[in-house]
Amino acid sequence: MTAQPFARSELPILVAGATGAIGREVVRALLERGAPVRVFVRSPGKVAALPESVERVSGTLEDPQAVARALRGVRAAFFVSPHDEAEERMAGNFVRACEREGVRLVFAGVHADGASRVSRLLQRTLYRLLFPHYSPKMRIAERVRTSRTNPVLLIPGNYYQNDELCLEQIRSGHYPLPLRLISRVDTRDVGDAAARALLDPGVPSGAYALVGPESLGGEATAANWAAALGRPVRYAPDLDLTDRLLEEAYGGRKALDFQKTYRLLARFAMRTNEAQVRQTAWLLGRAPRTHAEYTRDVAAGWKDVTVPVLRRPEVGHLAL
Secondary structure (H helix, E strand, O other): OOOOOOOHHHOOEEEEOOOOOOHHHHHHHHHHOOOOEEEEEOOHHHHOOOOOOOEEEEOOOOOHHHHHHHHOOOOEEEEEOOOOOOHHHHHHHHHHHHHHHOOEEEEEOOOOOOOOHHHHHHHHHHHHHHOHHHHHHHHHHHHHHOOOOOOEEEEEOEEHHHHHHHHHHHHOOEEOOOOOEEEEEOHHHHHHHHHHHHHOOOOOOEEEEEOOOOEEOHHHHHHHHHHHHOOOOEEOOOHHHHHHHHHHHOOHHHHHHHHHHHHHHOOOEEOOOHHHHHHHHHHHOOOOOOHHHHHHHHHHOOOOOOOOOOOOOOOOOOOO
């Protein structure tokens, strides 16, 4: 008797970087939807808490054979470029393997989008002048955008969860991260949107902004924390403290990238627009979470005076 091939819907979804701020939310969202999941990780011990049903493949993005092994037999894959000197080579390995295996690629990261290569080139040129430290990431995104992977590019704003860098300061009554007026988004919404793109072949290839429903500056962010905690929290931007918090959380290239980013966030406004909110809501099938909801969720878990250790935050990709 001839074995019947697996239906495509039964094939697993690969998540690369499943221990990262976004990768773990993508895994969570996929499991909530009953999807089979495979993770590609450097250290399997870091995903020991995942259900046994989650398939583990160990290896590094620097190893093309390991990447190919991880992608074999999956229907779609999720990828976020790491902050690494070799990030373009790593991304190239992943994109080429997706092309060879005929796997849809869903990517989250920095991208200057436009209707044509020329318009995207013009936008990338402008972004490089403002944000030169993200030039490699923009080249990676364009490589994904033009790949033969039926790609979906998700362009998230600055993450609400970045506030978790300064929980101690927030509880002490001040919010130190410098924010002028920018697009922000909940990492849980990024995970949910990625799951939709990974599971629904009807999501057209292209780039999608992921934002919360409103632009947020430091004052509004602090006000949301004050309302959630029931006591004053004032906006007191402090770049030196922000630098130290980032260095303590990450160190190395990642901390340096984020330190440069927060200097720009203190100077430039990047407002959320209605088209971005509609795009986000379409991918989610609901309205995006507000920052006020996020702060209430976090505050509800604070049942004692000990500052909670939640998870390492990540700086959002679009709101640089």
